Amino acid sequence: xxxxxxxxxxxxxxxxxxxxxxxxxxxxxxxxxxxxxxxxxxxxxxxxxxxxxxxxxxxxxxxxxxxxxxxxxxxxxxxxxxxxxxxxxxxxxxxxxxxxxxxxxxxxxxxxxxxxxxxxxxxxxxxxxxxxxxxxxxxxxxxxxxxxxxxxxxxxxxxxxxxxxxxxxxxxxxxxxxxxxxxxxxxxxxxxxxxxxxxxxxxxxxxxxxxxxxxxxxxxxxxxxxxxxxxxxxxxxxxxxxxxxxxxxxxxxxxxxxxxxxxxxxxxxxxxxxxxx
Numbered sequence: 001x002x003x004x005x006x007x008x009x010x011x012x013x014x015x016x017x018x019x020x021x022x023x024x025x026x027x028x029x030x031x032x033x034x035x036x037x038x039x040x041x042x043x044x045x046x047x048x049x050x051x052x053x054x055x056x057x058x059x060x061x062x063x064x065x066x067x068x069x070x071x072x073x074x075x076x077x078x079x080x081x082x083x084x085x086x087x088x089x090x091x092x093x094x095x096x097x098x099x100x101x102x103x104x105x106x107x108x109x110x111x112x113x114x115x116x117x118x119x120x121x122x123x124x125x126x127x128x129x130x131x132x133x134x135x136x137x138x139x140x141x142x143x144x145x146x147x148x149x150x151x152x153x154x155x156x157x158x159x160x161x162x163x164x165x166x167x168x169x170x171x172x173x174x175x176x177x178x179x180x181x182x183x184x185x186x187x188x189x190x191x192x193x194x195x196x197x198x199x200x201x202x203x204x205x206x207x208x209x210x211x212x213x214x215x216x217x218x219x220x221x222x223x224x225x226x227x228x229x230x231x232x233x234x235x236x237x238x239x240x241x242x243x244x245x246x247x248x249x250x251x252x253x254x255x256x257x258x259x260x261x262x263x264x265x266x267x268x269x270x271x272x273x274x275x276x277x
Contacts, residue, residue: 004047005035011045015053030070031056062090100164104195108167115256115269118221122232124239125221126276131214134191135159136173138206142187144229147172151190158207159192162200167193172253176274178237182230188250212252217273218245223258224268236272248275 012019025031026043031053033043059069064087072083135158137151152170159166173189200209220236222228233251240247254271 005044008043133194136189136191216276219273
């Protein structure tokens with residue numbers, strides 16, 4: 001069967017590789033034309049060559065250097081098999097990384113949608129929530145009046161060591177009790193939502209991966225100030241007591257930025273929620 005030939009321009013269109021790149025591949029002996037017209041100096045490629053160009057494109061896409069690809073062209077079949085298996089591992093790692101990024105974007109989007117859906121400020125409302133994985137750290141003698149940054153830094157450091165993604169949200173957990181001042185509120189845990197389903201191989205003794213359970217929650221949202229915090233918590237507590245609601249014995253406090261611009265002054269929305277039982 002007669003072999004079909006393509007000009008360099010035709011190969012460029014078929015493979016979406018620029019003419020300049022094909023000429024460079026020729027210069028470095030990575031992918032040479034099958035025939036060069038001595039008079040016109042036009043390059044022509046066999047149809048069967050395009051298969052090798054696809055391999056070059058695929059390897060280059062995952063970050064394999066041209067030097068490595070060129071060296072692999074000289075490998076024995078056994079060496080080439082080992083090389084391709086190594087590249088396959090790179091691809092698998094890249095796929096897992098992209099999946100984590102996709103999960104992170106999906107959950108961040110969902111968090112922002114939930115934040116935008118809060119259309120009641122300073123008033124008690126009830127909402128249904130899905131289960132949410134969180135990374136927690138145990139605390140001692142902390143109140144809304146005083147939270148050292150070391151706790152947040154520890155959570156962030158652990159996520160970075162596990163190659164996980166950071167959330168813009170943080171929160172605290174504390175007992176649902178009558179409080180006359182912020183000093184009556186004592187945090188048991190500080191947490192941050194997890195944006196992927198990544199397994200944590202090893203955690204410090206004071207940390208754990210757990211969940212905020214799915215269910216219906218009694219909530220109140222407000223712009224954070226210390227004065228507003230106590231007032232809104234008391235409003236939530238009074239609502240639950242006056243309506244004789246059966247609730248879980250702890251409060252989830254969620255801090256979320258009200259804007260994401262580094263040029264604007266920091267402002268946070270706090271969402272306090274207690275699960276209905």
